[in-house]
Amino acid sequence: MAPDTVPRTFFTLPGEIRNAITAELSAWDLLILRATSRDFRALIPPLNMHELILAEGELPAVENALYACSLCLRLRRFHQFADTMLTKKRRRGLITAVGRFCVDCGLANMNTKAGGYSAGTFITRKGVTSVICVSCGCLAPHAFQQVPGVFSQFCSKCFEPGLEPDMDLKWPPYRARQ
Numbered sequence: 001m002a003p004d005t006v007p008r009t010f011f012t013l014p015g016e017i018r019n020a021i022t023a024e025l026s027a028w029d030l031l032i033l034r035a036t037s038r039d040f041r042a043l044i045p046p047l048n049m050h051e052l053i054l055a056e057g058e059l060p061a062v063e064n065a066l067y068a069c070s071l072c073l074r075l076r077r078f079h080q081f082a083d084t085m086l087t088k089k090r091r092r093g094l095i096t097a098v099g100r101f102c103v104d105c106g107l108a109n110m111n112t113k114a115g116g117y118s119a120g121t122f123i124t125r126k127g128v129t130s131v132i133c134v135s136c137g138c139l140a141p142h143a144f145q146q147v148p149g150v151f152s153q154f155c156s157k158c159f160e161p162g163l164e165p166d167m168d169l170k171w172p173p174y175r176a177r178q
Contacts, residue, residue, distance in 0.1 A: 011039060018043065027055035031075070049098045057093050069113060070098055071105035080104065083124045093118060107132070107139060120153040133158055 006012060010021075022044055025033065032053070034044045047055065052068035056075060065078040067086060068155055078086060085089045086092075090100045101115055103123060109116030110132070117123065119134040131140050133155040140155035152159050
């Protein structure tokens, strides 16, 4: 190879041409391209929620059951969301799904303005009901039933029949949303 010739790669192209090429790509293609190398990750800005909603409608995302999370701005598998986040107004393909968030982000942003769950919230994933304990704040794998069909807002460790758990450990008194 002669010393005056430079190998031609995508990154040796002028910035205007690179921007024109990436502007023609779909949201899914941008996600895949960003994941290929740190150079592409630095070149392509992160996708916003509207672009992620477009990406979740593409065939590979549908086949792999990927949904967009509005808090971490990632495509995540369906089992990482509560069942209510995947139905009705937050189902796939609707622009109103911008408020959808995964369980991990909902727990990390508890009681914040960014959105999230609050203590005592029941979360159903794949038909299994869990509860965020109002005493210790853990996500119990299944809600403890005081009476058949009536779930407690406490995990099985904090619940003792006949005794109220110590409420001033971590959480303020729970108020149900109306």
